[in-house]
Amino acid sequence: MPHTLHQLTSRLTFRQLQVFLMVHQFRSYSRAGEQLGLTQPAVSSQIRQLESALGMPVFEYVGRKLYCTAAGERLADTATAIFESLKNLQTDLAAQQGRVAGELKLVAVNTAQYVVPYLLKGFVAAHPDVTVNLRVVNRAEALRRLDDNEDHLMILGIVPEDKPLNVLPFLDNEFIAVAAPDHPLADAKTISARRFLGEKLLLRESGSGSRLTLELFCQQHRVAVRSYMELGANDAIKHAVMAGLGVAVLPRLSLRSELQLGQLVELPVEGFPLRRSWCVVYPKSKYPTPAMSAFVDYVQQNLKDIAGRFQALQG
Numbered sequence: 001m002p003h004t005l006h007q008l009t010s011r012l013t014f015r016q017l018q019v020f021l022m023v024h025q026f027r028s029y030s031r032a033g034e035q036l037g038l039t040q041p042a043v044s045s046q047i048r049q050l051e052s053a054l055g056m057p058v059f060e061y062v063g064r065k066l067y068c069t070a071a072g073e074r075l076a077d078t079a080t081a082i083f084e085s086l087k088n089l090q091t092d093l094a095a096q097q098g099r100v101a102g103e104l105k106l107v108a109v110n111t112a113q114y115v116v117p118y119l120l121k122g123f124v125a126a127h128p129d130v131t132v133n134l135r136v137v138n139r140a141e142a143l144r145r146l147d148d149n150e151d152h153l154m155i156l157g158i159v160p161e162d163k164p165l166n167v168l169p170f171l172d173n174e175f176i177a178v179a180a181p182d183h184p185l186a187d188a189k190t191i192s193a194r195r196f197l198g199e200k201l202l203l204r205e206s207g208s209g210s211r212l213t214l215e216l217f218c219q220q221h222r223v224a225v226r227s228y229m230e231l232g233a234n235d236a237i238k239h240a241v242m243a244g245l246g247v248a249v250l251p252r253l254s255l256r257s258e259l260q261l262g263q264l265v266e267l268p269v270e271g272f273p274l275r276r277s278w279c280v281v282y283p284k285s286k287y288p289t290p291a292m293s294a295f296v297d298y299v300q301q302n303l304k305d306i307a308g309r310f311q312a313l314q315g
Contacts (some may be wrong), residue, residue: 013049019036020058021076054075056069057071091290100290103132104153106133107153109156114251119298122305146281152286165281165282168281168299173275174274175251175273175276176252177266179241179265181265183244191267193221196269198226199228200246200247201227202228202246203229204230210234217271217274228245238255238264
């Protein structure tokens with residue numbers, strides 16, 4: 001027999017609904033536990049209590065695969081709406097007190113991970129009621145998420161020109177040529193771009209921001225790019241260069257410690273460093289939330305401080 005509303009509300013908890021939505025998203029008790037910092041038995045216990053409160057199952061196993069029942073899918077819609085309403089309530093109550101609250105979904109491309117934490121430090125201090133969710137992805141995934149409107153704001157180094165976007169440049173991003181200290185070019189006074197690019201060049205995958213920056217330079221100077229080895233992350237390239245596998249072009253900000261310790265050397269290649277701008281980006285058609293507006297305003301109002309902070313970091 002179905003429970004009355006009073007019985008249901010006295011037995012349901014927000015924590016049960018939170019755990020349920022995470023299992024629903026990942027279709028996995030263990031992955032949900034990893035996201036929430038819970039053990040798998042703790043997740044299972046929450047789901048059992050939820051099913052007991054509802055009087056029917058929300059998940060079922062067919063073979064080894066976890067499926068959501070019809071009741072579970074209906075619950076997912078309701079629980080999502082409940083948490084969305086709570087977010088709106090939090091935002092409205094904060095606004096009544098003259099504060100900004102709510103969720104801010106940020107996405108940054110891989111190379112921006114060295115920049116975004118310094119932006120967030122001042123922002124969260126100024127807006128402690130804003131919950132920031134930051135996801136770091138490669139450029140291809142970032143552009144897909146931008147097309148699908150999955151996030152509030154994005155941090156990009158190369159902004160697509162074929163999309164109607166609001167763009168706020170906030171920091172220069174220098175790309176430098178580097179090699180191991182025992183590389184034959186390490187002691188050169190000047191190096192032509194053609195000579196440098198003729199070395200064993202270590203590159204990111206096609207479509208990455210770092211690689212696009214170098215490819216644009218090569219197009220402008222009519223020099224071919226020939227990859228000796230492709231690696232999927234800038235840190236992997238950095239360590240490959242230190243190991244003596246070849247040379248590379250990487251963001252200066254990602255190399256501060258290695259340059260200071262002498263593990264890498266900056267090569268005096270003609271036309272370098274290459275310069276791009278880090279930008280805060282969002283679609284022009286997107287209506288900004290209070291948290292979005294607050295972040296954009298914070299960056300806009302602190303451009304000089306941001307530039308000075310990073311100049312100090314780079315020595």
